[in-house]
Amino acid sequence: MAISEYLGSRKHIAGSVCGLLGLALTFAGLAGAYWPVVVAGLYGAGALVAPPQRPAVPRFPTPTEQLEEVRADLGRLGDYLLAVELPSGAAERLDDLMVLLAALLDSDRGAELLARDPERLHALSRAVRQDVPEAVDAYVRTRWWTRLAPGQEPPENHLERQLSALHKELTGLAADLRESEARRQESHTRYLEERGGGTG
Structure with a gap:
């Protein structure tokens, strides 16, 4: 998958949302010194649980x-x-x-x-x-x-x-x-x- 395609994929969006949650935990003081690991881990978890990108169904003539x-x-x-x-x-x-x-x-x-x-x-x-x-x-x-x-x-x-x-x-x-x-x-x-x- 190309980088441009991945950036618009469900996996990246879900991972980004979870990564933002990790940043919010960091700013709340809950992540401590390991905040980069927490953010990366949450991003990875979000990307893993996101549903796979579904290819478009081909269109055939009616x-x-x-x-x-x-x-x-x-x-x-x-x-x-x-x-x-x-x-x-x-x-x-x-x-x-x-x-x-x-x-x-x-x-x-x-x-x-x-x-x-x-x-x-x-x-x-x-x-x-x-x-x-x-x-x-x-x-x-x-x-x-x-x-x-x-x-x-x-x-x-x-x-x-x-x-x-x-x-x-x-x-x-x-x-x-x-x-x-x-x-x-x-x-x-x-x-x-x-x-x-x-x-x-």
Whole structure:
């Protein structure tokens, strides 16, 4: 621990308070000729009994902040995709997928639900930060090699299958969120009906 940190620590403050008590005893004539030992001893005792300095708990992003980060990453992903040339079939599937991702990350719709559901938020984050860019990048790299060694399965076939699988996964996620909202609505309906029945 640095000297500046120690001077502001609980141990130093407690020791200083006890050392001042030792000086007060000295001025009262109770410490005698051994007053330096008394003051030092009281300081040491105070420093020993003081609670240890507690390190600050690290601050991690809240779910809402994480959601904002994923939304910003979706914008960066969109910029990247604009620079990639894709065949029409894959481009259409990718457009559908990006629309779905944007809808799920819409701040006025799914944000509150996603902020309460870290697993689904992770699934969206993985799709934006890993699954989509890896699928597109793998297509671009494989397409280059296919031009050198034709006759293999077209790489766009794999890309379209990957994008379809992602779209299916995220559509399921959207359905789960919709079901959660429906359950919450039904629960509120029951609560209001039971409350009304209880006061009638």
